[in-house]
Amino acid sequence: MDGDIIQLPNSLRFTCLHLWKESAEKLSIFEATPPLQPLQKAWGINANVKIGKYIVTSQCLGTGSFATVHLALDPERHRQAACKTIRTKKNSEIGLVMKEVRILMSLKHPNINEIYDTEENKRFIHLFLQLCTGGDLFTYITHANGLGSRICEAEAKYITYQLLQALKYLHEKQISHRDLKVPENILLYCPGPYPRILIADFGLARPNSYQETFNVCGTVSYLPPEGILALDNKHLGYIGMPSDCWSTGVILYIMLCGSHPFDNEPHASSNWVTCARDSHKQGTFASLPDHHSQADLKVKEKIIHGHVEYYRDPWIALPDARRLVDSLLICDPQTRATVHSALASTWILSELEDLEALYRLRISSAQV
Numbered sequence: 001m002d003g004d005i006i007q008l009p010n011s012l013r014f015t016c017l018h019l020w021k022e023s024a025e026k027l028s029i030f031e032a033t034p035p036l037q038p039l040q041k042a043w044g045i046n047a048n049v050k051i052g053k054y055i056v057t058s059q060c061l062g063t064g065s066f067a068t069v070h071l072a073l074d075p076e077r078h079r080q081a082a083c084k085t086i087r088t089k090k091n092s093e094i095g096l097v098m099k100e101v102r103i104l105m106s107l108k109h110p111n112i113n114e115i116y117d118t119e120e121n122k123r124f125i126h127l128f129l130q131l132c133t134g135g136d137l138f139t140y141i142t143h144a145n146g147l148g149s150r151i152c153e154a155e156a157k158y159i160t161y162q163l164l165q166a167l168k169y170l171h172e173k174q175i176s177h178r179d180l181k182v183p184e185n186i187l188l189y190c191p192g193p194y195p196r197i198l199i200a201d202f203g204l205a206r207p208n209s210y211q212e213t214f215n216v217c218g219t220v221s222y223l224p225p226e227g228i229l230a231l232d233n234k235h236l237g238y239i240g241m242p243s244d245c246w247s248t249g250v251i252l253y254i255m256l257c258g259s260h261p262f263d264n265e266p267h268a269s270s271n272w273v274t275c276a277r278d279s280h281k282q283g284t285f286a287s288l289p290d291h292h293s294q295a296d297l298k299v300k301e302k303i304i305h306g307h308v309e310y311y312r313d314p315w316i317a318l319p320d321a322r323r324l325v326d327s328l329l330i331c332d333p334q335t336r337a338t339v340h341s342a343l344a345s346t347w348i349l350s351e352l353e354d355l356e357a358l359y360r361l362r363i364s365s366a367q368v
């Protein structure tokens with residue numbers, strides 16, 4: 001401890017000095033005073049700060065279009081958390097963020113990122129969330145092993161099973177997520193194979209999701225055909241739950257074959273394109289540069305025609321998986337697979353016992 005003295009008889013006397021490392025030397029996610037980044041300064045978190053009962057560190061875990069997320073510590077419960085900070089300018093924005101909070105607060109599921117607390121001041125809303133240390137699903141798929149930007153069938157099945165469990169829970173509560181995508185919104189609870197996934201970012205989630213909405217939002221390359229049509233025709237609406245099922249089909253396709261079913265041109269980068277007309281995420285779509293709009297147009301066309309190519313590996317060897325992807329990527333939302341029918345697909349049912357056993361062992365037991 002700082003100040004302790006070790007005295008060795010007839011020998012030297014040592015005084016222990018607790019050395020506080022300069023921030024520039026710290027790199028690990030779990031260290032309390034890591035290097036500063038300009039964004040963090042702009043966001044107002046540039047050193048350890050106390051927000052409510054939490055100590056929010058300057059360690060940035062990630063940034064989205066509307067939020068920045070820092071590592072936080074809860075000294076009362078001796079646990080770490082992720083502090084998602086959203087800058088709010090108008091009262092209406094506060095209302096929309098609080099909508100996300102209310103939805104999250106009403107949810108408790110092993111595959112949904114839990115919210116612990118919120119703190120609010122004039123400029124920011126801070127959401128304290130369950131910490132995920134495994135990164136996002138996209139990074140996992142592209143870096144996990146030597147399969148070249150895809151994962152093995154067994155892992156893809158286990159991840160799909162978890163995703164469907166979370167969606168079943170949400171859809172039974174009449175909530176749709178509407179922004180499921182691999183790059184940011186599916187996080188891994190911790191590193192390692194057969195990861196536990198957590199759905200994050202409920203900023204576009206919608207209650208009463210059996211109702212048609214005219215406010216299209218989400219990421220273009222994950223939107224279903226009816227969402228794309230509604231995006232371009234303001235009088236058209238779409239329903240959130242079938243939209244989540246479509247996105248699940250896209251995610252499953254990506255996991256198994258390592259490319260996007262519709263956004264697969266070499267320079268098509270519409271993956272990042274977020275569009276929304278009904279939330280604090282408003283306006284992004286409108287401000288796209290031209291070349292992105294072009295790439296985006298192609299992706300939109302492919303989605304509307306619902307043409308999925310299965311010409312490459314590994315589809316020949318995976319007929320049941322392909323049938324499930326096909327059923328989730330049906331253009332007509334009325335006949336598209338639901339979460340229940342996806343869970344009852346041959347691909348899932350053929351290994352249900354093993355899936356359930358692994359899920360119970362690694363997830364349900366960890367929740368208790």
Ligand SMILES: Nc1ncnc2c1ncn2[C@@H]1O[C@H](COP(=O)(O)OP(=O)(O)OP(=O)(O)O)[C@@H](O)[C@H]1O
Nearest residue numbers: 061062063064065066067069082130131132184201
């Ligand atoms: N609970 C968490 N634990 C660890 N990291 C997280 C957590 N939540 C978010 N992050 C990181 O922060 C990043 C941004 O978070 P999030 O996607 O929620 O922000 P956003 O601005 O709402 O996103 P978007 O750009 O999709 O609108 C994520 O991509 C992820 O890397």
